[in-house]
Structures are given as structure tokens and as C-alpha cells.
Amino acid sequence: MTSAPPAVDAASLRRAFVASLSGTSLEWYDFAAYSVAAATVFGHQFFPAGDPLVGTMAAFSTYAVGYLSRPLGGFVFGRLGDVLGRKRVLVSTLLLTGVATFLIGVLPTYQNVGALAAVLLVLLRFAQGVGIGGEWGGAVLLSSEFGDPAKRGFWSSAAQVGPPAGNLLANGVLALLSAVLTEAQFESWGWRVAFLLSGALVAFGLWIRMKLEETPVFRRIAESGERPRAPISEVFKYERRGLLAAIFVRVCPDVLYALFTxxxxxxxxxxxxxxxxxxxxxxxxGSAGQLVLMPAFGALSDRVDRRRLYLVATVAAAAWPFVFFPLVSTRSFPAVLLGVVVALVIHAALYGPQAALVTEQFSERLRYTGSSLAYTLAGIIGGALAPLLFTSLLAGFGTWLALALYVLVAGVVSVIGVVLAREARPQVAVS
Structure with a gap:
């Protein structure tokens, strides 16, 4: 088994928790702002077409670029995180994502520069994805490697709260703008405000992370001379089962999140x-509820069998769309609210323990690389294509049943991952 980290003072532990939470929240604010804009504005701003559904599909294609570029961030920053340390890499990922998001806020549209607008949007979306791809693995380790391994589910959930916190903040800003501006004002310039705000938010996140020390676990690895020389090849050579399990368990939560947010x-x-x-x-x-539920489910996974909890939540995730779509067919807002909130509760039950489950599949010296690769590669299978496939399935079949079956297939993939997964990862041989 992996050894316990040296004892750290409570202040350092709290700083690590806040740094992990705040950094991922700010980066997911950037990502969520793009997601909402892709669903509501970008289709006709950057990809004008006669059919609104075609424009939305084009916008979601750029949404997918942010996932497809994540593996590059996982490969580059994951390797650096295991070789150079967690803190230095996390400062770089936050800066990269923040600058890209700010620049989206000042982009000219198709009306101004034609097709060049779409090209620039794709390039900035690509940069966003690279930053996010290197962020998650390090943010999880930042909090969990300062904490007690017996409470890994809770401490590593700090990074997991980032998506709902960022999503809540981005949706709140966009909802406020929609409320105070006319439709024409919002579509002309109002949506840009959410992206421009990222400049101030990223500055705050950088200030928090620059004050943080390196994690005790990485300091011990560095002092003992055990830093890997080629972490990517070592993961593929020695920890293939862990990598496969970690990828599969992430697929269903990503698809579920794409559907309901x-x-x-x-x-x-x-x-x-x-x-x-x-x-x-x-x-x-629903996102506000996740702020509390994710750490709660993370803590619960420290007390019960983590894989069993994850398995139950995966089954619930696969089944819920079959209830949700008939429920919302009434076009009643209370029905929609209930359906979305329940879906995000189920997602919290998956996402809260997920960071601990994923990192436990890898040895300490390869955890940043292994976790980042799992996170980013699963993102392609799950989150990257999900909005585009949902749109295509609805256009092709004209029924919600195709969407629900897609989530069911994703659930089966994650069940296989849970079966493959180890509850705690033993040390493996190294070259």
C-alpha cells in the first residue's frame, strides 16, 4: 500500500483545500460560461445557418474541441506534475485557461470577420481544454496529499466541487445579464461580460496558489530520489488496468453532466x-446543492465501500433519463426543476467519490500522470461528444428515447470500470 504522508498543520491543510477548490472553480467558471454560450448564443454569432439546430451543432463541435485537447494537457502537465511538482504546474494551468477565456470575450463575430471568427474561437477553446486537462489531476492531489489517506474521499472532493461552483457562478452571471439586458443587448455584447470577468477571477486564483507550499507527498518523493524519469510510459507499462478502470468509471458521470447542465x-x-x-x-x-453534496458523498465513501457506492449511483444515473424526459414533457417548470435537481444529486454521488477512486488506481509517484490521462481520455469518450451526440440523436430519431439509451450505454461502461477498479492501489514495480 502507499505510505501515509507526513503530518501537516491544520492551516496548510485548509490552504490546500481552498487552493484546490478555488482554482478548479475558477477554471470551470470559464468552461461553463463557454458551455452556456454554446447552447444559447454561439450558434448564430459564429456559425450562422438557416436551421438553428445546425448552428447549435456547430457550436457544440467547438465545445467538443475543449475536451479533445484535454489529453494534450494531461500528457504535458501530468508528466511535469510528477517530475517538477504539483504547485508549479497548477499555476501554469490556471493562467492558460484564464487568458484563453478572457480573449473569447473580445473576439469578433462572424458578422465582423467572417469564418476567421470561428477559427479563433476554436483555437481559444483548444487552449482552454489544454489548461483544464492539466488542472484536474494536480488539483485533486493538492488537497488529498495534504490530508489523511483514510479521509481521501473527503479531501480530494475539493477539486470535485469546482465544476458545480464554476457552473453556478457562470450560470448566475449569464442569468443576471439575461434579466437586466434585452435579448438584443445580450446577444450583441452582454454575453461577453461573463468571459471578461475571468480576468479578475483568475488573478485571485493565482494569488491563492502562489502562497501554497508543495505537497508533503511530492516533497518526500523528491527527497528520496524516486521521481519518475518517464511517467507516461511507466503508466502504460505498469498501471494499465488502473488506467482503464479510471477511464471507464468517468464516462457515465461526464455524459450525465453534459445532458443536465x-x-x-x-x-x-x-x-x-x-x-x-x-x-x-x-x-x-441543482449546482448549488452539489456544493454540499459532493463533499458529503466523498466523506461517505471513506466510511463505506467506495466502489459499491459508485456502482449504486451509476445504476441510478443510467435509469434517471427514462424518468426525466416523460416528466418534463408536461412543460412544467416544477417538473423540469425536479428532474434536473435529482439528476445533479445522482451526479454528486458519482463525482464526489470519483477523485479518490481514480487516484487510488495509481502509485504515488505516477499519480499526477495517471490521473490526468484517465481524466482527459475519459473526457473524449464521455463529455466531449455528449452534447453533439445528444443533438444528433434528437435530430435523427426525433425522440428522447434515443438520448436515454445513450446514457444507459455510458452507464454500462462505467459499471465495467467499477468492476475493474481497486479500492486502494498498491505500489507497483518501476523501471
């Missing part, structure tokens, strides 16, 4: 003909 806005506006504000409100309320 991104595509649900498109479904409500284009299929149910409900307002964008109602969809944003439902997502915001």
Missing part, C-alpha cells in the same frame, strides 16, 4: 419551447 438548455428552448431563464434557474439550483 448543457444539452438540457437546448432541449428546453428548442423542443419544449420554454425560456432560457427557466433552464438556467434549474441548473443553478
Amino acid at each position: 448543457v444539452f438540457v438548455l437546448t432541449y428546453m428552448t428548442q423542443e419544449l419551447h420554454m425560456s432560457r431563464g427557466q433552464g438556467l434557474t434549474a441548473v443553478m439550483i
Whole structure:
């Protein structure tokens, strides 16, 4: 088994928790702002077409670019995190994502520069994905390697709270802008405000992380001379089962999250003909609940069998769309609210313990690389294509049943991952 980290003082532990939480929250604010804009604005701003659904599909294609570029961030920053340390890499990932997001806020649209606008948007989206790809693995280790391994589920959940916190903040800003601006004002310049705000938010995140020390676990590895020379090849050579398990367990939560925080806005506006504000409100309320539920489920996974908890939540995730879509067919806002909130509770039950489950599949000296590769490669299979596939399936079959079956398939993949996964990863041979 991996050895316990040296004891650290409570202040350092709290700083690590805040640094992990704040950094991922700020980066996911950037990512969520793009997701909402892709579902509501970018289709006709950057990809004008006669059919609104075609424009939305093009916008979601750039959404997918942010996932497809993540493996590059995972390969580059994951390796550096195991060789150079967690802190230095996490400062770089935050800066990269923040600058890219700020620049999206000042991009010219198709009306101004034609197709060049779409090209620039894709390039900045690519940079966002690279930063996020290197962020998650380090943020998880930042908090968990300062904490007690027996409470890894709770401490590593700090990074997991980032997506709902960032999503809540981004949706809140966009909902406020939608409320105080006319539709024409919002579509002309209002959406840009959310992206420009990232400059101040990233500055705060950098200030927090620059004050933090390196994790005790990495300091011990560095002092003992055990830093890996080629961490990527070592992961593929010695920890293949752990990598495969970690990839698979992430697929269903990614697909579920894409459905109930991104595509649900498109479904409500284009299929149910409900307002964008109602969809944003439902997502915001569900995300607010996740702020508490994710650490709670992370802590619960320290007390019960982590894999069993994950398995139960995966089954619930695969089943819920079959309840959700008939429920919201009434076009009732309370029904939509209930459906989205329950879905995000299920997602919290998966996402809260997920960081601990993933990192436990790898030895300490390869954890940044292994976790980053699992996170980013799973993102391609799950989150990257999900909004585009949801849109395509709805356009092709014209029924919600195709969407629900897609989530069911993702659930089966994650069940296989749970079966392959180890509850705690023993040390493995190294070259």
C-alpha cells in the first residue's frame, strides 16, 4: 500500500483545500460560461445557418474541441506534475485557461470577420481544454496529499466541487445579464461580460496558489530520489488496468453532466419551447446543492465501500433519463426543476467519490500522470461528444428515447470500470 504522508498543520491543510477548490472553480467558471454560450448564443454569432439546430451543432463541435485537447494537457502537465511538482504546474494551468477565456470575450463575430471568427474561437477553446486537462489531476492531489489517506474521499472532493461552483457562478452571471439586458443587448455584447470577468477571477486564483507550499507527498518523493524519469510510459507499462478502470468509471458521470447542465438548455428552448431563464434557474439550483453534496458523498465513501457506492449511483444515473424526459414533457417548470435537481444529486454521488477512486488506481509517484490521462481520455469518450451526440440523436430519431439509451450505454461502461477498479492501489514495480 502507499505510505501515509507526513503530518501537516491544520492551516496548510485548509490552504490546500481552498487552493484546490478555488482554482478548479475558477477554471470551470470559464468552461461553463463557454458551455452556456454554446447552447444559447454561439450558434448564430459564429456559425450562422438557416436551421438553428445546425448552428447549435456547430457550436457544440467547438465545445467538443475543449475536451479533445484535454489529453494534450494531461500528457504535458501530468508528466511535469510528477517530475517538477504539483504547485508549479497548477499555476501554469490556471493562467492558460484564464487568458484563453478572457480573449473569447473580445473576439469578433462572424458578422465582423467572417469564418476567421470561428477559427479563433476554436483555437481559444483548444487552449482552454489544454489548461483544464492539466488542472484536474494536480488539483485533486493538492488537497488529498495534504490530508489523511483514510479521509481521501473527503479531501480530494475539493477539486470535485469546482465544476458545480464554476457552473453556478457562470450560470448566475449569464442569468443576471439575461434579466437586466434585452435579448438584443445580450446577444450583441452582454454575453461577453461573463468571459471578461475571468480576468479578475483568475488573478485571485493565482494569488491563492502562489502562497501554497508543495505537497508533503511530492516533497518526500523528491527527497528520496524516486521521481519518475518517464511517467507516461511507466503508466502504460505498469498501471494499465488502473488506467482503464479510471477511464471507464468517468464516462457515465461526464455524459450525465453534459445532458443536465448543457444539452438540457437546448432541449428546453428548442423542443419544449420554454425560456432560457427557466433552464438556467434549474441548473443553478441543482449546482448549488452539489456544493454540499459532493463533499458529503466523498466523506461517505471513506466510511463505506467506495466502489459499491459508485456502482449504486451509476445504476441510478443510467435509469434517471427514462424518468426525466416523460416528466418534463408536461412543460412544467416544477417538473423540469425536479428532474434536473435529482439528476445533479445522482451526479454528486458519482463525482464526489470519483477523485479518490481514480487516484487510488495509481502509485504515488505516477499519480499526477495517471490521473490526468484517465481524466482527459475519459473526457473524449464521455463529455466531449455528449452534447453533439445528444443533438444528433434528437435530430435523427426525433425522440428522447434515443438520448436515454445513450446514457444507459455510458452507464454500462462505467459499471465495467467499477468492476475493474481497486479500492486502494498498491505500489507497483518501476523501471
